[in-house]
Amino acid sequence: MTEPQVRSGWPLYEVFLRGKRGLNHVHVGSLHAADPEMALHHARDLYTRRNEGVSIWVVAARDITASSPEEKDPFFAPSGDKVYRHPTFYEIPDDVPHI
């Protein structure tokens, strides 16, 4: 057992939910928790109160590597004029779902 230390605030976790009819997990918000287990409990209590979810992911916000706004142009602008990358030149068969 360690000596008490001043708590500097619980780390931030990002919460992802998969809804009943959803196909993938969607970011719904963030919360504070001492560890991943507690984060999962908190996510259940904060984000599934209205029967929204069937599956929860939590991930420590510090573990997320994100692109920064400054990089916006070099990252995304080059794809802006390449219309041929969109699959709009195909006939999509009726029996292929989720496209």
Added chain:
Amino acid sequence: MTEDEYAVYQSLAQDGEDHRWAFGTGFTDPLEGVDASVPDGVDAAALATYCLMLGDDALIYSHRLQQWMTRLPELEEETAIANIALDLLGQARMLLARAGLAEGAGRQEDELAFCREESEFRNVRLVEALDADFAELTGRLLVFSAWRLELLRQLTGSKDPVLAAIAAKGVKEITYHRDYAAQWVIRLGDGTALSHGKMQAALGTIWPLVDELFRADRVVAALPGIAADPQTLRAEVDTVLDTVLATATLERPDHAPMAAVAGQTGRDGVHTEAFGYILAELQSVARAHPDATW
């Protein structure tokens, strides 16, 4: 579950548009659409009292948990406790409504919650005290939910299909409450020297009220096959509590049980000093404005 019981369960657990929201139309009658006739050969008065016992446990404890709102250490914990209090309030509403129907005197849930005197409440004394701190809150919640989970599990096999269905719905809720409480007891018990000390002290405060949960009861004795015998719950509950306490590096207290008053405890309507204050807060608005609606 038999087919009959399953039908009752489905109507309680249904998730139609109306039931998803607290202020939907499903709010008016907790047993709406349920056949609540008392099975043949069942002592209806005893069944009504038994439903009051289980309903009052949930009602009073829910109120105590609600009093923690705005006082908890973190916003996230506050939502957790609010959810738990709401689950229990839902159980209380169904059980009090069931009690009123079994009694057959036309009393509804609100009348039973707001217009009874202290001695008419049948809850165990464990749920009456105001928790001194967060450790006491989690310790009491652990004991309460470990006990109630076993109780409801047994009741899922009750010969009263309504009670069985209410229990089946409650089992899922209480399972989460117990997990939540156990997680905190372990975290605090196996935490710092300070948190360990507070958790151990909290258990000492709670423990004198544990014995009462397993007392034999004459109302239960009058309902064979319907009610769950409290004495048979002890072994299972003890195993759960001992496991959590061992993981949390906490000692199981050996405090003497709180005495009964002339052989009577909470189940007989004899309560602790704290109880009058609960009723004062719980009932004052309803009594000052009878039949008011909003």
